[in-house]
């Protein structure tokens with residue numbers, strides 16, 4: 013059971029989460045709990061680190077001090093026994109004392125490496141998991157805190173470390189199974205890990221989902237539950253499209269595609285451990301725990317609507333490489349991709365014409381260097397503030413006229429690149445970032461006006477409409 017930042021954001025949320033876990037224990041289940049940092053803490057820790065490395069020692073320590081108070085207050089509100097409470101608060105103080113020492117060091121050396129950034133952000137999950145474990149004990153759950161860094165072992169690519177599955181499986185058997193066998197509920201932080209030398213790493217932003225799935229996979233769990241602040245995977249981000257419907261069931265392949273192309277509700281790697289062992293993933297709402305959520309399984313039932321959901325990935329750039337003579341030359345595309353490989357820059361989408369290759373990548377500080385290298389091969393230009401809209405659904409396979417419907421729905425918007433993957437489960441296109449929300453709403457209106465009730469939660473939607481009087 014993985015609980016995201018909003019599910020542990022304050023004492024009320026943590027108490028709600030404890031109630032959900034206690035419910036599973038009462039049902040005779042043996043959960044392992046993975047928690048994120050309290051909501052927004054990771055952002056604030058990153059800000060602490062960058063302020064310190066920019067020489068703003070006072071500003072950095074001020075953020076840390078506010079975080080210390082928030083964690084102390086949360087702990088005190090949850091743990092009533094005075095002895096337990098003061099032991100926990102002392103422990104929190106020790107952690108913040110050592111964080112402050114790192115921040116002072118950063119403000120002296122004025123440099124922030126990915127390795128130190130991982131160490132700084134790790135405090136979020138290290139502390140949240142300890143507080144949640146204590147709160148669970150207070151609610152009568154036999155919780156046992158486990159330092160995630162002793163279970164999740166990765167390579168040394170700081171900020172986006174790759175888990176080492178075999179070691180994780182062994183560590184899970186050594187550190188988690190004895191606790192479970194003993195009737196305990198292990199509670200650990202998500203997102204954080206360590207390399208084989210014990211140095212702290214992280215799995216990338218949003219990585220607690222991935223931790224949940226890694227632990228579920230390592231233990232061959234019955235299910236991997238991702239508890240968040242929405243009723244499940246929706247037909248689009250409900251913050252962009254308030255009409256979004258809950259998707260009741262979706263395939264691993266569709267969910268992975270959506271997550272990769274920007275649906276923040278799941279970290280893109282979450283599905284991998286589940287696929288390996290064919291473990292269902294459930295996306296559930298900790299604010300509405302009786303809702304069925306979304307069930308992600310290997311084979312989803314056939315659906316009448318061509319698409320299940322629309323994802324958007326923003327902050328992208330398009331790089332156009334134009335060379336009239338070279339394009340069809342043997343080895344040309346290889347030379348282009350070698351440059352992206354050299355800069356370790358993943359490419360999201362590619363489209364080629366007779367004279368040009370267009371590639372889309374996350375906007376990043378390496379772009380000028382990549383463009384300089386590419387200009388050895390051809391003329392290069394790049395442009396930021398682009399968004400990739402990705403429509404996902406297995407039932408577009410072999411259907412005629414879907415592309416015409418998609419581009420009719422957004423006929424008022426300028427499309428820069430188009431792609432339909434060979435898997436034929438997604439149709440994606442690049443547009444200006446400023447047009448992205450409008451595009452999603454237009455597509456949603458076109459494709460979800462008569463949703464298939466066996467796949468989408470049409471009832472909840474009708475109720476919502478009658479409450480809002482529309």
Ligand code: ADP
Nearest residue numbers: 016017018240244245246248249251275276277
């Ligand atoms: P957590 O902190 O629990 O990991 P996140 O903020 O990472 O939660 O992810 C949940 C958010 O993802 C939702 O609040 C929602 O705004 C956003 N989201 C984006 N796309 C979708 C989608 N297709 N379905 C549901 N939520 C989505």
Ligand code: ASP
Nearest residue numbers: 048054203217218219220
């Ligand atoms: N706390 C981390 C983040 O905000 C990991 C997570 O919440 O999944 O990115």
Ligand code: MG
Nearest residue numbers: 016218276277
């Ligand atoms: Mg998340």
